[in-house]
């Protein structure tokens with residue numbers, strides 16, 4: 001029985017213990033396994049290195065990283081069955097629903113599908129990380145009536161994704177900027193999608209089912225889906241000078257300003273600091289800073305009028321847009337990164353499992369006499 005003391009939305013409720021990710025919401029700090037994200041970015045960590053760190057708790061040695069990287073590169077190709085199934089999906093379908101469907105199918109065709117041992121789950125986690133990016137790129141190509149691009153084993157994870165998505169190899173700056181975006185989005189403690197993954201894993205269901213749960217949760221506009229909504233908002237605003245008035249009207253109508261506010265951060269989201277800079281730099285490189293400038297004005301207006309800070313989704317929107325990533329691919333791109341954190345959490349759940357089953361505060365009628373249908 002509950003004692004009536006509960007928090008709607010589980011705000012600040014500690015649901016489990018984890019060694020993977022630490023957030024200080026007052027100081028605006030995000031730490032993966034003891035390493036501050038600022039240090040990982042400044043220290044030129046690779047995305048592959050961060051995946052290894054999240055999974056194993058330690059940075060890899062050179063040999064460990066080489067072996068892991070080679071394994072990821074070797075696992076990038078989708079199975080023929082998944083590629084065939086892709087062609088049966090509606091071309092104008094929601095990209096997150098298409099991704100959720102392909103991940104589910106990939107589970108059925110995974111050579112280790114029946115092996116739900118810990119080692120089997122690690123093998124599947126490796127394929128999930130390697131193939132999430134291939135799936136997202138293939139979905140977009142299919143939507144455009146194009147064949148998927150075969151992964152390029154010469155390129156690292158970040159550069160290969162942009163190559164498979166856009167058809168040309170990114171320049172060095174863009175490849176690194178995108179890799180930093182992947183690192184920044186890799187994990188975030190018990191956010192809604194990771195929690196969904198852990199709830200599923202905690203029933204001792206398989207890792208693909210856990211990831212399908214996570215993708216469903218990430219899609220929502222209050223979570224990962226916000227990055228697409230931010231770009232739609234910037235386009236609706238149209239030009240920087242219109243931003244303050246637009247925000248004023250939106251807030252007067254009680255609309256939520258996408259890309260602002262956070263359940264845990266009460267200050268600047270440390271990921272937004274990097275993405276803001278990236279948005280500026282890419283705008284300058286492209287010779288068009290309109291969306292960066294508009295974003296700055298929106299940020300100032302929302303801070304002044306509502307006291308809210310931008311979250312990770314705000315500046316990732318203009319950043320991805322200026323990298324020529326289509327808007328409906330923004331949330332799938334989040335999944336390309338977050339698969340690293342989801343799998344780390346599912347593996348941790350398996351290592352130290354207890355069923356996750358909270359209670360609800362029952363506020364309905366407690367006792368009624370049943371009335372047979374003939375008398376109603």
Ligand SMILES: CC(=O)SCCNC(=O)CCNC(=O)[C@H](O)C(C)(C)COP(=O)(O)OP(=O)(O)OC[C@H]1O[C@@H](n2cnc3c(N)ncnc32)[C@H](O)[C@@H]1OP(=O)(O)O
Nearest residue numbers: 221222223224226255256257258259260261262263311313
């Ligand atoms: C990767 C990520 O998931 S990051 C988050 C991505 N989501 C978004 O950007 C969507 C916009 N943001 C929001 O909706 C919220 O800030 C959330 C969902 C992220 C967190 O919300 P919660 O912690 O549940 O706060 P809650 O929804 O209770 O809001 C508290 C108050 O702040 C207001 N508020 C919070 N965020 C916003 C926003 N973005 N725009 C306008 N008002 C907001 C609410 O209206 C509410 O005001 P009230 O007390 O006057 O009614």
Ligand SMILES: O=C([O-])CC(=O)C(=O)O
Nearest residue numbers: 187188190191192263312
């Ligand atoms: O932590 C959260 O609630 C949402 C978030 O920022 C993320 O998942 O990256």
